[in-house]
Amino acid sequence: MLGHGSGGKLSAELIRDVFLPALRNPVLARLDDQAIVSVNGQRLAITTDSFVVKPLFFPGGDIGSLAVHGTVNDLAMGGATPLFLSSAFIIEEGFSIAELRRIVNSMQQAAAAAGVEVVTGDTKVVERGKGDGVFINTTGIGLVPNGVELSANRARPGDKVLLSGSIGEHGIAILAQREGLEFETQIQSDSAALHTLVADMLVAAREIRCMRDPTRGGVSSALNEIAAQSGVGIQLEEHEIPVCEEVRGACELLGLDPLYVANEGKLIAIVAPAAAQALFKRCGVIRWD
């Protein structure tokens, strides 16, 4: 029987036990956030993600912008330049057209800001009670520049872990909104597209082993995946990890560990020691070892 996924160990087991054995091929088996395939000498990145966020609207974004950022970021983590998106909507019967319009407009704005176009789509309406307002799936396609090789199995002993900013804001913003928790200052989701930062980083340093955007399951789950796939251990200095006061406070109150809380606009990079300095100077990426 299926439990509810948190992006952690349970999801990993589901992939390992159900999906991989049935669908196994060398590209899928890499289990990166995106597949990279060669077509006529060009390397294409493909990724897909489904968005079932509740609430649909939250401080700092909504399901529409999130569906763009999530997929753009999954492409970017492979070093790809995002080009085109598809979007499929599963809409519950009776859902407000005004809210749907708001979501689609937000999607358009996020796509325009990220420089990608939604070039195909699909809509399905399901009976009332068989959906939760709106579910969105987006698939993204992008081009990987020559020489860029990012994969979760490339981390080596001695590498450094970089983080692009403070963690936990998206998860706490969603939780606070969903549970009606009120804090003195409203925590905004960090939902944002990361491909421009990734492009800058790839220019600044060659020896970047892999990148991950620590979404569901947070920084810990992302680093655990990298550690498992690369066969390395990863040590973090807890006090070096930036967590804003509001998120820290909320986590203390709710008994959560910020390392396991979702982000939607942050990236982790595993880089060679020399690259860490260059990236730190050029891109202002926050560093910790």
Place this chain on the structure above:
Amino acid sequence: MKYLDEYRDARIAQALVAQIVQHTTRPWVLMEICGGQTHTIMRYGIDELLPCGIELVHGPGCPVCVTPLETIDKSIELALRPDVILVSYGDMLRVPGSHSDLLRAKSQGADVRIAYSPTEAVKIARSNPDRKVVFLAIGFETTAPANAMAAWQAKRQGLNNFSLLVSHVLVPPAIRALMVSDTNRVQGFIAPGHVCTVMGCKEYEDLVRDFRVPIVVGGFEPVDILEAILMLVRQLEAGEAKLENQYVRSVSYAGNLPAQQIMTEVFEVADQKWRGIGSIPQSGLRLREEYASFDADRVFDLGEITVDEPAECISAQVLRGLKKPPECPAFGMRCTPENPLGAPMVSAEGACAAYYHYRRHPVAS
């Protein structure tokens, strides 16, 4: 963050450790009652900082862990009824009953909802007049006032579709039961700071006097725990047995009187079964006769459920401080937070979960 950073300060912690080392001349066995304190000890490696003569054994203060198997089974049975909405604190959902858990019931279609406060369950009852809303009211003295408040509100609002499935336990009778047991090794207690925030320190005077055992009310941050240990060691080394309060920023001698008042209005003290420990006289709370119509045990015909623990699980010994989690052959192998055999592996306050999360150990591959 104020009240947190200074209580996690490594230099203060090291200074306290140095003082503990300086004062310790003999081995002592201390018990922290609360599972929250156990987690702090494991998370910050406090047991590894102490002089080797000082042993910390982990107490029964994990509300989820001591909730009887029968109560979990009853909650699952209720949740599976189509007319019932079962509302619970989140950490109860994965706790194994005898054959299922609430999360599995939820995936079978049961309407199980998570709440941070029991008064949310009252709101759910008000907005679903055609359904019966049951709140799984478990815990120590810490959660009792809020659970009492939910029953009080429901009564005042004249709700007839709200009830509590109650399994409330009290700390002082549990300490008494430990002290009179033949197997007891504990020589000093860190009393639970959150329970004492509600009940005050005064309840522990009798235990100190009756058993000549030092009790220090302690907080939950690493500096709190170390200071409480130092206070206990000083007393033990001096041959004293006193009640002391380390957690002065939260706990007073008399406690939170309005909270105690609503508890007394709604609940009365009763005999209570503890999972893994057995029945302890006058160690729990049940709803008073005036609140009988809000008592799920009396509202629903649940019958008598008696069940056994999985034979392999040693949580009974863990909860009494007789064994440590890694001594269990199933620990980390056949028993993990994802597939727990016993409640201490599930709860954020369970000793097995604390060892699993913060210690190196063999794991199932």
